[in-house]
Amino acid sequence: MRLDKLLGNSGVGSRKDIKALVKSGAVTVNGVTAAKSDMPVNAEGDEVCVNGVKIVYKEFIYLMLNKPQGVVSATEDFKYKTVIDLVPEKLRHYDLFPVGRLDIDTEGLLILTNDGAYAHNMLSPKKHVYKTYLAHLDGDVTEDDIKRFADGITIDGGYTCKSAVLKPAGDKSATVQICEGKFHQVKLMFKAVGKSVLYLKRIKFGEFTLPDNLPLGEVVEVEPTIK
Ligand code: URA
16 A cells, blocks of 8 residues: 555545645655655555654554434435534545435434445345344334234234334334344334334434443444444
8 A cells, every 4th residue: 555545544634735744754654764655565464644643543443433413324415414424524534435324304313424335235135244222102002013023013014023022112102123224214113003203212223332431422442233
């Protein structure tokens, strides 16, 4: 990999900034001042420093976002704030995108990454990645609802969902665990049993659980153990 690419991917600055840094002698590779910004380096083996500070190079990054309502799960939008707008400036140089979507009025756990293969696996219907949602409803769930979710409920459009685990979670609230991700799936599943979702939050996605102490709109870096 080229030195300027490694530094650029690490958020050191623009290609022009990096050229100037190298020219000024601020960049060393294995303790030797780098002569040219396009010199080849080994991202794993070489120690690259800028002004004596070691650069920790990461090709891929994974962020857990507690998505607020009113924000769209997209990288750009003409009308609404996007989940990428919530990423701190120092991480913006990664080419991040959301792993799947939450509706604009859904809150909770969304993974942002620049690792396309990881995203693909997380979303692949073949992988059966579990997602759990907390829903506030306009009524209490019944034993019949639980059974119908477990048996596979047919939603608008005629699709029969895979078996889902529905559990009451207090007054007019429930958690639902699903292993697929059809458009508006949870809302449509409840609609099929005559209930409206008043509030929806994703609390689990695969191996990740939304931490109680992660404020809405904030991200925390995570490292998947399953890729
Ligand atoms: N199901 C929905 O209905 N909405 C979401 O945002 C996610 C799952």
